[in-house]
Amino acid sequence: MINSGVCGFRTCCLRLHCFPEKPLFLSARVSSTCRRRHLLTASSVSGAKKKEKKEKIIVISGPTGSGKSRLALELAKRLNGEIISADSVQVYQGLDVGSAKPSPSDRKEVPHHLVDILHPSADYSVGQFFEDARQATRCVLDNGHVPIVAGGTGLYLRWFIYGKPDVPKASAEITSEVYSELAEVQRNEDWDTAVQLVVKAGDPKAQLLAANDWYRLRRSLEIIKSTGSPPSAFRVPYNSFREPGDSSTTNSSHDVNTSVDTMEEPKSRELDYEFICFFLSSQRVDLYRSIDYRCEDMLSGSDGILSEAQWLLDAGLDPNSNSATRAIGYRQAMEYLLRCRHQGGRSSVGDFYHFLSDFQKASRNFAKRQMTWFRNEHMYHWLDASKPLEKVLDFIYASYHDESETLVVPETLRMRKDIRNRREESELKSYHTKNRHFTSREDCSHILDWIRRTQG
Incomplete structure (x- = not known):
């Protein structure tokens, strides 16, 4: 059986009989030992010990399309590791193509956790991820294996490393109310309004958020509506790991970015584990090209993202209505199919290419936001995804076994965090999509035929 759960907890029990069948629901492997455990973490530094040797956890992140999943898989093979997914879409059953979910053969070869644990009708929060991922980590360590946490959801990883804030979770009703309240201004891209x-x-500090950080803006409004207080009224563990005097600390209840370059070593020792964190990326233009091709690949074949979007619609879900249907790719695909249904199952070539362009643009923008987020997450060592995989693996493998307190990325593997030359900046400004598969009317004819057969 494929190991797709978290040592027996959060198995699939969400009224699946109410939805169309899709043969992708895999139960988790049960472990009685891990069922008895609940969020056991390493203790803080004791005054009786100068230095406590902590258990090590590898964290691998990167923008969408950077190759982090493959890197994590190969690393797990070398280190006898197990992968804990930090991807907010891979938790959902049936959303395989659009989330670039590991294949059944990969999951059979290397145990994966927090994959396929929920039906798409359910919501999944960062707070629930913290609970699940910490329990999975404890299980992996108790099995004598190496936890490798891999994914690109920045807030998931921040909470996983630093701890869970005290901010209460908003109810489903309030979350829906906030989305409705901000939906039109977001569609109009009217950030200032x-x-x-x-x-x-009630949150004057919303003015200090990074432009177009819609997640944190919505979260702020949710907190105000839920508690009557702004986010700054609640404790966030991440704040205590910032440098004293950092001017951005006042904004940190939103989990906004900071410009600090390093973390104080004594404070890092207060973390529950020894986290060894890497961010895999490439030159921005190369990354954008890879993302555009990846979006095309997700539309190829008979079981692509459009088929999965159709399944979501047939399950009675609306686009942009919950966590799963807000996911990039699925929201655009569901909206496109709904337009086709309203037209009696017809789509013009222009409509299809407009959908594809929206999908690609949303994916590139998401990657840009990921890079902005992790540029200010100072636990991470940036690695160049264009370098040979074996060299990157050798470096991470050696870093895991290195007992020194300082990790230095060699210049040959280092990836710059910012654009620092005019040529690269000019290439980025002039970038435009060049499709590899869909370049003419004939290239999308099979998709238009599929739409006529299935959406009429």
Whole structure:
């Protein structure tokens, strides 16, 4: 059986009989030992010990399409590791293509956790991820294996490393109310109006959020509506690991970015584990090209992302209505199919290419936001994804076994965090999509035929 759960907890029990069948629901392997455990973590530094030797956890992140999943898989083979997914879409059953979920053969070869644990009708929060991922980590370590946490959901990883904030979770009703309240201004890309709306609701620090950080803006409004207080009224563990005097600390209840370059070593020792964190990326233009091709690949074949989007619609879900249907790719595909249904199962070539372009643009923008987020996450060592995989693996393998307190990335593997030359900046400004598969009317004819057969 494929190991797709977390040592026996959070197995699939969400009224699956109410939805169309899709043969992808795999139960988790049960471990009685791990069922008895609940969020056991390493203790803080004791005054009686100068230095406590902590258990090690590898964290691998990177923008969408950077190759982090393959890197994690190969690393797990070398280190006798198990992978804990930090991907907010891979938790959902049936959302395989659009989340680039590991294949059944990969999951059979290397145990994966937090993959296929929920039906798409359910919501999954960062707080629940913290609970699940910490329990999975404890299980992996108790099995004598190496936990490798891999994924690109930045807030998941921040909470996983630093701890869970005290901010209460909003109810489903309030979450829906906030999405509706901000939906139109977000569609119009009217960031300033949205910020003022949240400021008037009771959070003046919303003005300090990074432009177009819609997640944190929505979260702020959720907190205000749930508690009557702004996010700054609640404790966030991440704040205590910032440098004293950092001016961005006042904004940190939103989990906004900071410009600090390093973390104080004494504070890092207060973490539950020894986290060895890497961020895999490549030159921005190369990354964008790879993402565009990847979006095309997700539309190829008979079981692509459009087929999965159709399954979501047939299950009675609407686009942008919950966590799964807000995911990039699925939201665009569901909206496109709904337009086709309203037209009696017809789609023009232009409609298809417009959908593809929206899908690619949303994916590139997501990668850009990921890079902005992790540029300010100072636990991470940036690695160049264009370098040979074996060399990257050798370096991470050696870093895991290195007992020194300082990890230095060799210049041959180091990836710059910022654009620092005019040529690269010029290439990025002039970038435009060049499709590899879909370049003419004939290239999308099979998809238009499929739409006529299935959406009429």
